[in-house]
Amino acid sequence: MEQGSLPGRRPKRESPWPHRLALVTAGATFLLLLAGGLVTTTGAGLAVPDWPTTFGYNMFTYPWSKMVGGIFYEHSHRLLGSVVGLLTILLAVALWLAEPRRWVRWLGWVALGAVILQGILGGLRVIWLEDRLAIIHGVLAQAFFALTVALTLFTSREWRCPPSPLEAGAVPPLFRLCGLATGGLFLQLVFGALLTHGGGFLTAHLGLAGVLALLIPGLTTRILTRHADRPGLVRPASLLCGLVILQLLLGLGAYLNRLTSIPLPFQAVLGLALPVSHRLTGSLLLVTSLVLTLRVYRLRVAARAAAYPGGMPRQVPA
Structure with a gap:
């Protein structure tokens, strides 16, 4: 009961x-x-x-x-x-x-x-x-x-x-990586908006893209190698890595189309499809990383509860 x-x-x-x-x-x-x-x-x-x-x-x-x-x-x-x-x-x-x-x-x-x-x-x-x-x-x-x-x-x-907790020592580094990825992706969307409407921050946008292109595959590799038995982490991490690859290709296409004189095939179609797809993929990257971060946060709370049963409730609040 x-x-x-x-x-x-x-x-x-x-x-x-x-x-x-x-x-x-x-x-x-x-x-x-x-x-x-x-x-x-x-x-x-x-x-x-x-x-x-x-x-x-x-x-x-x-x-x-x-x-x-x-x-x-x-x-x-x-x-x-x-x-x-x-x-x-x-x-x-x-x-x-x-x-x-x-x-x-x-x-x-x-x-x-x-x-x-x-x-x-x-x-x-x-x-x-x-x-x-x-x-x-x-x-x-x-x-x-x-x-x-x-x-x-x-x-x-x-x-x-309530989730089954990970080892207490494994959660904080993973949570920090997820938090950095989510924060970086949101900041990248801010730079994208500034670039679209103001024409500036191109260097910052490209530089952060390079950082995220290294950070997210590293995060995915860590999850696949150390937490392969956690489908709730593996699925968004794998999706995140795939979206990063797609986003880099879309970003390259949008850059060539807008900021260079290099002729692209189907110029009229790509001129509309590339920037729109680039923004939407950025949105999907953000929410995928957010879901992963929130799930890791729950595991962090569960790990603390398991490590300190006298000071914290055993059950993670729903």
Whole structure:
């Protein structure tokens, strides 16, 4: 019998809806990043000059027949942003009503606040014509995507079951490597936004890419050789390494296409596909590294609990 439950009564079943909504919200946010990448690459960010209306129309009643050229990209981006906002509202409410862990409930409200702020920043970017807002808007989009993925992990069945701990001495170095990788990947996205909207920080962007190209394969090798029996670590680590290789190739293509005069085949198609794919792969790298870091963090807590049973609870908080 579950501790604290009354005799003859079954424990309350946890609702699956917070996890489902978190998963759908994360997926919709990824599509929103795709739409945002298309807007940025095509230069359609100012194709619709007013906000929150669209050429004087209510945003949701703007005629589909008029969505042509850059207007199609920008207005679709706005509509998809509204969908993500609605999903985030539903997620925050579902967490507040059905999630027993207070910190997860509050993360839902943080996500809601972030998506509201993101919408306001996007609108002010149109009204004020300020490139710095575009940079902040792009970086916050990546952070929000990472938060939705984290909420998907926190509300999963995996996170409610305490893990078996690793050896105490093996966890801190692994956690530091994961933290460095995740922090470096987020900083790389910041440099990418600065390069896209401001034209600077190319050297920093390339230099950090070189560091990450060494750090992430080293992290993957450590996990594959020392923790091969942990599929929860092996899978994201392997995916992370594969994404790094893909990202380096996409980055090289984007560099050649944008910053050199070297002719590339299918110039028109690659000119759109390469930078958009480069940004999306960067997003996937960030959230994959974040999932790996969070899983290692749980193992770190479990290792401490096992090493100091008198000073810490044996069970890792869900």
